[in-house]
Amino acid sequence: MKLYDSQMAPNPRRVRVFLAEKGIDVPLVQLDIGKQEHKTDDFIASVNQLGQIPTLELDDGSHISESMAICRYFEEIQPAPALFGNDAKDKAIVEMWNRRVEFQLSSCVAAGFRHTNKFFAELEDQIPAWGELNQQKAPGRFDWLDGVLADREFVAGDHYTVADITALCGVDFGKVIGLRIGDDRPNLARWHAAVSSRPSAKA
Amino acid sequence: MKLYDSQMAPNPRRVRVFLAEKGIDVPLVQLDIGKQEHKTDDFIASVNQLGQIPTLELDDGSHISESMAICRYFEEIQPAPALFGNDAKDKAIVEMWNRRVEFQLSSCVAAGFRHTNKFFAELEDQIPAWGELNQQKAPGRFDWLDGVLADREFVAGDHYTVADITALCGVDFGKVIGLRIGDDRPNLARWHAAVSSRPSAKA
Numbered sequence: 001m002k003l004y005d006s007q008m009a010p011n012p013r014r015v016r017v018f019l020a021e022k023g024i025d026v027p028l029v030q031l032d033i034g035k036q037e038h039k040t041d042d043f044i045a046s047v048n049q050l051g052q053i054p055t056l057e058l059d060d061g062s063h064i065s066e067s068m069a070i071c072r073y074f075e076e077i078q079p080a081p082a083l084f085g086n087d088a089k090d091k092a093i094v095e096m097w098n099r100r101v102e103f104q105l106s107s108c109v110a111a112g113f114r115h116t117n118k119f120f121a122e123l124e125d126q127i128p129a130w131g132e133l134n135q136q137k138a139p140g141r142f143d144w145l146d147g148v149l150a151d152r153e154f155v156a157g158d159h160y161t162v163a164d165i166t167a168l169c170g171v172d173f174g175k176v177i178g179l180r181i182g183d184d185r186p187n188l189a190r191w192h193a194a195v196s197s198r199p200s201a202k203a
Numbered sequence: 204m205k206l207y208d209s210q211m212a213p214n215p216r217r218v219r220v221f222l223a224e225k226g227i228d229v230p231l232v233q234l235d236i237g238k239q240e241h242k243t244d245d246f247i248a249s250v251n252q253l254g255q256i257p258t259l260e261l262d263d264g265s266h267i268s269e270s271m272a273i274c275r276y277f278e279e280i281q282p283a284p285a286l287f288g289n290d291a292k293d294k295a296i297v298e299m300w301n302r303r304v305e306f307q308l309s310s311c312v313a314a315g316f317r318h319t320n321k322f323f324a325e326l327e328d329q330i331p332a333w334g335e336l337n338q339q340k341a342p343g344r345f346d347w348l349d350g351v352l353a354d355r356e357f358v359a360g361d362h363y364t365v366a367d368i369t370a371l372c373g374v375d376f377g378k379v380i381g382l383r384i385g386d387d388r389p390n391l392a393r394w395h396a397a398v399s400s401r402p403s404a405k406a
Binding site for chain 2: 050058062065066068070072073076077088089091092093095096099100104125127129130133137
């Protein structure tokens with residue numbers, strides 16, 4: 001088993017943090033996004049038809065891509081600690097918050113970056129106005145998450161879950177568009193300090 | 204239990220088809236998106252802070268939103284027939300294909316519609332160039348799915364899953380940007396005829 005990874009991108013980090021929380025060690029294969037190593041003919045033909053990382057290679061030679069699909073695979077083969085929730089309602093709530101953070105915040109930051117930055121000029125059909133709109137909206141999405149965290153310890157409730165991993169990676173990635181937590185989001189700052197102090201955050 | 208629904212939108216349809224495949228009957232509350240009934244102060248305060256449908260109201264008064272979170276709730280409380288996969292690898296593959304279809308195809312069609320259509324002028328900060336780019340890309344995403352289906356019966360392999368539901372709703376929603384399967388995508392047409400003939404497709 002091995003994981004095609006990139007230290008530069010937020011989605012591979014989600015998987016690395018998840019694995020660290022599980023205490024699972026998977027050999028990493030570093031790809032350089034800047035050199036488009038995930039877009040080579042060989043990678044697309046033999047690993048991931050969509051040219052995306054992270055991608056997990058199983059021992060039978062098959063491949064799983066999409067960060068949340070990879071995380072779910074490990075949740076299934078090693079359920080503890082549960083990071084996708086416990087019972088039916090809890091699992092649904094974790095999924096809801098994971099997707100809300102993904103679509104409201106992480107996607108907003110990513111679009112704000114990918115559609116405006118020269119780094120992505122060759123990787124993305126850039127629409128600068130779309131990138132600028134997302135950059136304008138991103139601070140409000142940080143405000144939203146600050147409000148969400150006003151009455152709870154973690155994003156999906158009272159325990160650490162994959163939704164916190166998604167939020168951590170999304171919030172930290174805000175730096176690429178110059179967005180930081182700052183002093184006006186005390187709940188987000190308190191939560192961020194807590195989740196960042198876990199050893200997994202360094203993965 | 205009740206489900207806040209809209210007959211007009213593709214995401215609520217995903218949940219209705221899923222419930223029909225499970226044989227689960229949940230009372231529906233119809234909201235008129237055109238009248239912005241999902242954006243009223245009351246709905247946002249008491250049902251869904253993000254003003255989105257579908258949203259499931261449980262008997263304890265709590266709410267689950269995000270179509271895939273709602274579907275996962277029902278998968279947990281009634282596992283058969285399994286629509287999110289069976290074993291660890293199968294579940295990961297289903298999640299991978301569900302997300303690939305969602306991000307490559309459904310989101311493309313939706314952005315192509317929401318950013319260009321007058322219907323969404325009040326609901327979306329429209330960036331017409333972003334909508335037009337997505338409209339240009341959408342036929343290629345249909346071609347991609349046609350290729351995916353060349354060597355398998357269903358989107359995620361040899362059995363019907365939630366990835367087929369996502370794909371069905373995404374492909375059918377293509378009509379809002381004038382996109383149909385046509386005669387040049389035989390695998391997509393064969394698959395579409397099969398999944399559309401299931402009673403659930405009418406849900």
